[in-house]
Amino acid sequence: MILFLAGLAAAAEPSWVQTFVVPATSGPPTDECSTKATIRGPRAKVEDDDSRPSTATSAKPETPAPEPMPTLDTKAMGPPFDIAAVPLEPLRGRDVDIARIRHVFLIAAAQKRTTRISFWGASHVAGEFLTGHIRRLLQTRWGDAGHGFVMPGPPWNGYRAGDTNLCAGGTWVSDYVERRDGRDDGRHGPAGMDVTAGKGAVGWVQTTKTNPQGRAVSRFEVAFLREPDAGTLHLSVDGGASIDVSAKGETGPGLASLSVVDGPHRLQVSADGPVRVFGVWMERDAPGVIVDAAGVSGRTASSWQKWDATLMAPFLERKRPDLVVLAYGTNEANDKSLDPEKYATSLRLSLTRMRALLPDAACVLVGPSDRGKKVKGNTFAIWTPTVWVARVQREVGPEFGCATWDMQAAMGGPGSMLQWYFNAEPRLAAGDLIHLSVEGYKEMGARLLAAMTGDAAAEPR
DSSP states (O other): OOEEOOTHHHHHSOTTEEEEEOOOOSOSOOOOOOOOEEEEOTTOSSTTOOOOOOSSOSSSOOOOOSSOOOEEEGGGOOSOOOGGGSOOOOOBSOHHHHHHHHHHHHHHHHTSSEEEEEEEESHHHHTOHHHHHHHHHHHHHHOBOOOEEEOSSOSSTTOOOTTEEEEEEEEEEEEETTOTTSOOSOOOGGGTEEEEEOTTOEEEEEEOSSSSSSOOEEEEEEEEEEBTTOOEEEEEETTOOOEEEEOBSSSEEEEEEEEEEEEOOEEEEEESSOOEEEEEEEEOSSSEEEEEEEEOTTOOGGGGGGSOHHHHHHHHHHHOOSEEEEEOOTTGGGOTTOOHHHHHHHHHHHHHHHHHHOTTOEEEEEOOOOOEEEEETTEEEEOTHHHHHHHHHHHHGGGGTEEEEOHHHHHTSTTHHHHHHHSOSSOOBOTTSSSBOHHHHHHHHHHHHHHHHTSSTTOOO
């Protein structure tokens, strides 16, 4: 039997939050994922739309560089690349801002409450290899307070989340900021994306079975959009009775909070009509660290200007991240319509929006990774705009209380992407010379964490 929470706890919740207590279960079903979802956009004309976000800046196509870039012959690289020889890149910025970041980790180390670190960004965050490794390192040190944010249905093919089991079947409608066939209404909730389960569609999120982290949850919180013509969400824990949550109402935020006995669980999500789901938080009533990852490939920091702030604010007020990490810049460096002045203006607008929503959070801006581009044969160009994008972040960040971290410098500087791909064993970069390999993201995650904590306890392998 499903019960509403009673008494003062329920009374304290705002009207847009519905709370439920789920009785103890024998745990999640043992069946494995055996279905595959079809994804399409809200305005797509075909049912099998791939839906994967572009890794290039969505607003402007790539055009030839305005001036020649330096090149590197990969056959003349010299001895094998040793990442251990690259010094750890520190945080840069005002002492007061760096001290606020360090204080977040002192709170985490005390292990008296939940410490929340929320990442937003483009593909480096969307892949969840960088953030997943950081989550593992922190939860190993200071406790697993839950996975944090995850999408219950696929916003694009290949969507994944570290230390969480995901499955989806049927047709899902996916939308996110600047999607080519999207609704373009900015109603994407706190992560800049949403999914809608079509007829017969089902998705589930489940704790892991054997990984050291992610094996328990004590609360699922499902965020969605209330609308006058919305349908009803059907939520089920561990194959139990359906919890029916109507999303019909005045347009605004909605949330279903399901309390479960701390342990392994599966939450299944479906709907009998259109309900835009913004995401699920998997959390525990225990001290420790949560790392939220909200990334959409191909986006830039300017996407923050295009989300409906009234649909972000209630959720962010509820979650209150202690530390905000914005990892954008790779796509800005690919946008030939930008120059340092234009980028600085746009970045200030986005950070103004961020600070209006998260005035008290410590903040880090993570700059773009290094990048290479094939010219001919063994000759590759080194992407020069990356340098000025990171420089602008260093200039603008302190105006908004944000420290900065230069990912390109952390890799070894201009040209390092080519070293990471052609001259490292194992390879630390992906073949597109924009992204990293799984091992590369682990290395980068450990380096970023070492910079934020200010100690060597989490330094690379």
